[in-house]
Amino acid sequence: MDVIATHVNADFDCLGAMVAAKKLYPEALMVFPGSQEKSMRDFFLKTTGYMPALTRLKDIDPAKISRLILVDCRHTSRIGRLAEVAKRPDVEVHIYDHHPDSAGDITKSGGEIRECGSSTTILTKILMKKGIEVTPVEATLMMLGIYEDTGNLTFPSTTVDDYGAASWLLAHGANLNVVAEFVSQELTPEQVSLLNDLLHSLQTASVNGVDISLAHASIDHYVGDVAVLAHMMRDMENLEALFIVVGMGERVYIVARSRIPEVDVGAILRELGGGGHATAASATVRDHTVIQVLARLKQLFPEWINPKRTAGDLMSSPVKTLPVETTIAEARELLTRYNVNSMPVIEGGGMVGIISLRIVEKALYHGLGSLPVSEYMHTEFMRAEPDTPIAVIQNYIVGQHRRLVPVFSGEDLVGVITRTDLLRYMYSGMQHSAEAVYDLGRENPPVRRREVVHLMNKNLPRRVVDTLRELGKVGDGLELPVFAIGGFARDLLLGGKNDDIDITVEGDGILFAETFAATHECRVKSHAKFGTAVIVLPDGFKIDVASTRLEFYETPGALPTVERSSLKMDLYRRDFTINTLAIQLNPANFGLLIDYFGAYRDLRDKVIRVLHNLSFVEDPTRVFRAVRFEQRLGFQIARHTDNLIRNAVKMGFLDKLGGRRLLNELVIILREREPVRAILRMESLGLLGFIHPDLTLETENLRVLDEVKKVVTWFELLYQRDQVETWVVYFLALTSLLADAAFFEMCTRLSVSEHYREKLIDMRVHGEQMLAVMERKVAGKKPVLRSNIYFWLRGLSPEVLLYIMAKTCRDEVRKFVSLYVTQLREVTCMLTGDDLKAIGLPPGPRYREILDAVLSARLNGEVSTREEESRFVKQMLNFV
Template sequence: MDVITTHVNADFDCLGAMVAARKLYPEARLVFSGSQEKSMRDFFLKSTSYALDFTRLKDLEFDKITRLILVDCQHSSRIGRFAEILTRPGVEVHIYDHHPESSGDITPAAGIIRESGSTCTILATLLRERGIEVNATEATLMMLGIYEDTGSLTFPTITGEDYQAAAWLLEQGANLNTVADFMTQELTAEQVSLLNDLLKSLQTTTLNGIDVSLAHTSVDYYIGDIAVLAHMMRDMENLEALFLVVGMGNRVYIVARSRIPEVNVGDILRELGGGGHATAASATVRELTLIQVLERLEETLRNKVNPRRVARDIMSAPVKTMPASTTLTEARELLTRYNVNAMPVMDGKRMVGIISRRIVEKALYHELGSLPVSEYMHTEYLKGTPDTPVAAVQEYIVGQNRRLVPIFDGEELCAVITRTDLLRSMYAGEALYDLARDSLPIRSREVMRLIDRQLAPDVVKMLRDLGQVGEELDLPVYAVGGFVRDLLLGIENCDIDVTIEGDGILFATTFAAKFGCRVKSHVKFGTAVIVFPDGTKIDVASTRLEYYASPGALPTVERSSLKMDLYRRDFTINTLAIRLNSPDFGVLIDYFGAQRDLQERVLRVLHNLSFVEDPTRVFRAIRFEQRLDFHIAKHTENLIKNAVKMNFLDKLGGKRLLSELVHILTENDPLRAVDRLASLGLLRFIHPDLFLTKPVRRNMEEAVRIVSWFELLFLDRRYEKWAVYFLTLTGTLSNDEFLATCNRLAVNEHYREKLFESRRQAGTMLEIMQRKVARGIPVLRSDIYFWLKALPVELLLFMMASTTSADVKKFISLYITQLQNVRTMLNGKELQRLGVPAGPRIRELLDVLLTARLNNEVLSREDEERLVRKRVGRVL
């Protein structure tokens, strides 16, 4: 059986080419390998001028296929299930494609592969040469394919063959009105919104004299036909080379168009797993964040459109090295720690070789981990100087598949050029893309207005003073993190974090000396806390990167740039920075699209290993989502689910888990966050038997109401709010299970015993009160007082939330609002003046007086004195 097919997301060139191919293979079945672009689906729905006999993929008997005819595709990864039969004995593959012959991984037995405007052009030419006639419908379909892939015969890469093929099809009756109708499609509301976002983010950068334009955005749902938007933007803005990058759910789609031979978009996107030809190409990237895809695209563009520069323009310093005595096992740890693939090997100050990750991994596979790297390092390598042309470096790295070029100043190793350095080489370090899309155009003047409007004058002065000290020390100073985020959101936040590109401790000590503050420094982490005379604190840190020895471990910290410092943070919305140095005071820095995500109220991680390296970020994600009323992006939520599935949170230390849980349970309405924890399967990492059952949820809802009631009555009363919710959440656990939970959370021994004993007392007291109510036994106000007086307020609120008895709830409420503050008017000394001898009798009488006052049996001092004389007289 012969089958004609094409790539998934088929377009008009695919459809026209499939129809043309069947003229060559009349017995073949037409089968789409997957979905089609929306414009072509609309064609099938709207057009009634033809009838095509297509076979549905699910109805095809794959085991009977003997010949597969592919059109407009040479990639096995783009033909769905048909890839399974490519290597099956007895299956012959023919390919007709207008992309470069080397662009795919399928070797055909026959067909035609040559560069042309469209695959329809090649097949139309073949039909004309063989004298095979086509009807008007078939001619129209092939004309649609030519017009779509050649920009209606306007792309600079089209050939005379395309015009000749179009002329022949016109003679065969191709309907240009139909072609025009389907070449000009109305945009949907979602496409219009997407186009607006892309236009706002559009940025053009010059690479080696060539203008390259890039636009990007993210949505949590699929929007089809972004290729249409690429055509529109290219024509609207008159762009030479355009790349659209759109995150949709857990995939990132790239569409590229080019009018110039210097930017071969097909070649570029093949590096990202896509394909196409020089003027039009696309790619779909799975399981990477938008930020990661943009970084990979930037590296590829810098490689494919490479400026003519010398080594000093792109080299990196200082250099991470390892001694020649380092074992191969230790070498792997160093390479992983610094996230590099190769490292110079040193004998003292003399470089003696290069060790690569590939060699290390192979050596470890052969159980050679105890040997020194000097045994297997590369000893022959290009020795560059700062004046070595980048072209020579590129030839060495790319041509010889090397990882690193050392750069020497005389005999001294002064820098290196890595593959990443080479890919990132470009004019003046100008950014290729700016994730801070203009859809929320915050500029320094607007930041200044926000600062002046939302911050107290003394806070503004403090920020300017910080910047001024930075100027005096020649150190860039930035306000970073949640303070900047909340400033843009209009949320009050006086918790200021400052980052210094340089020595943060030096900055902090200099500032403190100048303004009469104290400093607490932590040399190991390069951090300090400035404490002002009024108690105000500012955290100061040197810009740094972090790496993790294992999932869930605490990070190891080293110095780095501002961008790397921000990249190590948890979510994009926390990566904003404001420059404080006086010349640039108020300039907002946004490397990772935080403004966009703030505007869209979405929470995204920066990279896919974020929750692996630090599982506490899972809890922070939920806390920020609920506090800010944001939503976790679909891909980020998938990464959370993966971290749960892989049990990475089991490796999280108890103290860190407890800290995050306390933060969540201190929020105004923690139930929303607890709901989210339960829905994502996170409660089991606190205790395997902890579930948000209906009774627990009811008690949590009641706890939220009771805590709100309590805080409204007692505005200044200090108490541990989180403990109320923690006791409520774990209320259905047995005593042993509760102790196991406390142990898992590494609650300190004293507090653990206090919680356990309080929980036991609460159970006893609730049982007593509920039994009294159930039996109809009258309960005196004094009974309530003496039952509850020894219990802390956290336990009382927990008891109110846990009981289902309205009467018991009233008892506890009465105690909190009235009874706990009842006192006798007489004291011990006054009782002695009334003739009561010192000793235990004093305590007994005071309790009698208190009981009488609680039960309204005495109302004044005179009443208390009469009661005492009566009691004293009876005794005497």
């Protein structure tokens, strides 16, 4: 059973999101786990035509819930009795929420979490993308949710998506009169009285140069919609940051609103057990008085409120710049002359990028000194103004691991703020040295650490968690830090399954593997040249172990040279930020997630981003991996990374790839669950031409590729035990328009082994021949016997059969192949050569002819028993 639910004390955003979720999960029941806000209760009392189909929680057996869909909430403390359901390992939990991360969040197995004005917006955008229509009633309920949580689209947390969702709902008949009536209600007498008390107590004081307003009141009974009063007070008094504290019986309610980046009210109220956004948050405190809560807030303010400074206070000026036509070699001379590690790049009087000394040095190392800096400069940068708050600069530099922020007055570049400038501001008296900009290899950003033990316990089998703990203990015994890294860590955070465990050790990985094996009855396969080993557990489960190392490339596209290094440099050599996570396994820090390069942020934002600007020059196969991860994970290649891919294509670096490496990447892509999307993306980036210049996507092979997915799915559902190389089917479909000579050239380019090349050519030739035979028969409208189908298709591999089914445009041909696969290929005759010998027929080539004739008769229903087969043979021989 599917159940859609939200948090207790539900509001209109909860209702709107639940209605939208119902469109995605039409069989699910909608349930409120607790009470509702007064405004929503009034709405249900005054309107009947807008009442959705709700189910009472007490009418549901929790044991029957197999999937729980939570909206506008992801914490067990806020969903009442459903918390126990969310904790069950057999229950899928899909979450759609717009609140920031907080400690104790439920781990989702599906859904979408991202920051925007309302949870309803997230679900509305999904409906828009999927083309799912809504009725005017549903649109009105959803619009109520968006308008309430965005303050009629005026709150600072409102995003472009909120406006887009509201526009779509309006086009689908949302009634703004209803929305206006219930979102903008008049205050009750109790709310007016409470508002008056709050206004009388309102005080504003400066904390770190920022004006903070604080109001409080106490009443002996509950009054709802305190958040409405906070909005009204903020707007009436034009306050930048407001905290209101209201005691109601045994609880103290806190509501906070902020218009300025210096004050993150969500972070502050999380210290009191609450949560929310940087601009809007709330908390409920038990067993404390209003005075105690006020005192606690005043303690928190100096710690959490950033001083209000601007870019103009901190920037360095004047700025040294480079013309866009400057070559890489000239750039090194200028960077050295002025003793700086980065410079803005100017074209036509405007800034177009940033070039760093490290990128210049790497480009020179690869013989690219004559190219202009425009080819490898970083083109994504923040455009600050003199009055941009320092908090914004800090969030950009620290949160996105950047080293330089240009400051503009209009279109004029008037200054820059470096990370050194920011550190000097934050930690006066520190010693600095100039460092590289926009290059993660020279960065030393604060490591982002999160505990992921709860994810490990929830998403991994117990034996895997126990094994990881044992690995950490062995590391402690050898005084070696041990980490699980790469795709294993990435997929753990994404909630997916990944059985490939990669372990890296800061030290001797082979020694570590052999020590573990000696104490756990395992086998080890070592590779001393690379410092790697494979641990094979008694049940056959394998764990890859490596020493932390760095790589450098002698020439573009060459295999890397490997040297021992630190964990950070080991992670830096990887392809994309999302693959740079590490989870420590040593007992003292078991489950500690280490994030040097913003991987967690890019996972959250669903972005594929390279670690440095020469990534595709050094290893062009990363281009194909970028496409693969983008399509597999449903992410998007970052704009600058996309530019670097296109540059690598333009410069022909993929021509330097060895055929075997290119084939390996292509095969991996074609083995994905949805390879067609990746193929389309490859074509959009100009990658197919590196496989063969004549390889293009046209209407016909696109049709065949789409059909392959259908027939492969059909085959796998019917014959789960039959092995089929699905990549071969997609490969044949992708290349179906190539001439035979071009197909041979492509196999040569991809370094396909002679044996397998002949096999692929044979598959292609025989598949096309049999397809032509069957289509001619169908076109001639002559009757086709079951024996005809059998002997046409006998001996063809499953890959060829599926290719024929995909390529044909005739349903009759597709039915022929289906009949063969499902029935005919298993048919055999009961007589054998020994039987023919017993009849008196001398052994010879005619045995095959006779037995095939018997098989034909059985296929066509002319014989069905052994006796009938024997009689058939005797008649056949007598006739002859």
